[in-house]
């Protein structure tokens with residue numbers, strides 16, 4: 001029987017994503033490193049340690065990415081390496097980043113580079129932190145410096161990774177290295193300053209590299225009342241969804257603070273993004289009044305739930321989030337999407353069903369330009385330590401041994417061919433055949 005194919009555009013970017021602290025190893029000069037040494041901060045007392053040893057040997061995993069047919073990769077810079085003390089820039093660290101970025105180009109892998117992915121130089125958090133406007137000046141200078149030194153190798157930049165997750169985890173949940181001042185007022189103050197940081201970095205980069213694309217990787221999630229929820233639950237889901245999904249980009253678009261940040265304008269913020277980055281993982285049910293926390297981690301009876309109760313598999317949500325950012329009229333990149341699944345029992349079908357939603361969006365001419373799977377290789381998953389394995393490549397942090405998961409084989413076929421086919425589904429996720437490629441299953445052998 002002829003294969004059915006979902007074909008992606010020839011210039012589509014097929015990548016994976018990582019973050020400095022999660023893969024580099026020995027980032028001893030940042031706030032995460034210190035936090036990890038304290039009792040009770042990280043699940044099972046895990047530490048990032050050598051992580052995936054990228055500081056010494058990123059090239060080996062870049063070889064694997066190239067072999068997987070990837071033509072793009074999203075990584076982040078570790079600010080504490082580049083500026084180990086205020087106003088002191090380390091040229092050897094910048095040289096190492098140049099090497100890594102050059103290694104990507106040599107392998108046909110286009111870099112997308114994030115400036116801030118959850119970690120901070122110790123001196124920043126000890127001094128001013130994001131509750132003070134001083135952080136904005138420092139961030140601007142750091143952005144200008146790296147654009148100057150590395151910009152010729154970086155066509156795409158992300159200023160800040162998941163600002164709302166960052167603020168929530170740091171100021172409200174205190175599961176990330178927490179500053180002295182926490183709570184709602186501090187969270188809103190930090191959000192305003194992160195918006196200022198973004199605007200400052202956006203213009204610092206564009207001044208040096210007018211042709212670069214600069215944006216934000218924004219975590220977006222579906223918030224819904226539980227089935228059978230009432231009008232209040234519905235109203236509450238809408239409020240949380242606005243706060244988490246829309247408030248940031250709405251502020252960026254209009255240059256004005258939006259509810260509940262307060263009122264007023266931020267200078268140079270309006271229209272300060274060239275693309276919308278979506279990090280999509282899951283959906284949450286919410287209920288009003290919230291019980292013991294904003295989110296409700298109980299899933300429906302038929303839900304497919306990933307390791308450690310991380311989240312429910314809900315591919316339709318990625319389509320909904322793409323539709324949600326169409327209002328900004330910018331190119332869209334899926335800057336993260338993945339699942340913690342050590343045994344790799346779910347990831348192959350997760351890949352196929354999520355890519356199907358993206359393909360569906362593209363076939364409606366929604367401008368989705370690339371997909372960066374989180375992640376290339378198992379890495380240090382923040383407060384959950386090494387308990388959550390997101391890699392297409394499995395890695396043992398003790399031995400640094402790696403092996404390609406089945407899902408990595410599938411992603412290789414997808415990236416190399418620029419398509420998802422019924423034949424792939426048949427081999428990697430046969431249970432999906434009827435739902436995704438009806439009538440395409442090979443006839444049963446009598």
Ligand code: FCB
Nearest residue numbers: 019161162165219374381
């Ligand atoms: C995202 C983070 C990324 C990783 C994945 C699983 O929220 O940006 O660093 O932790 O989740």
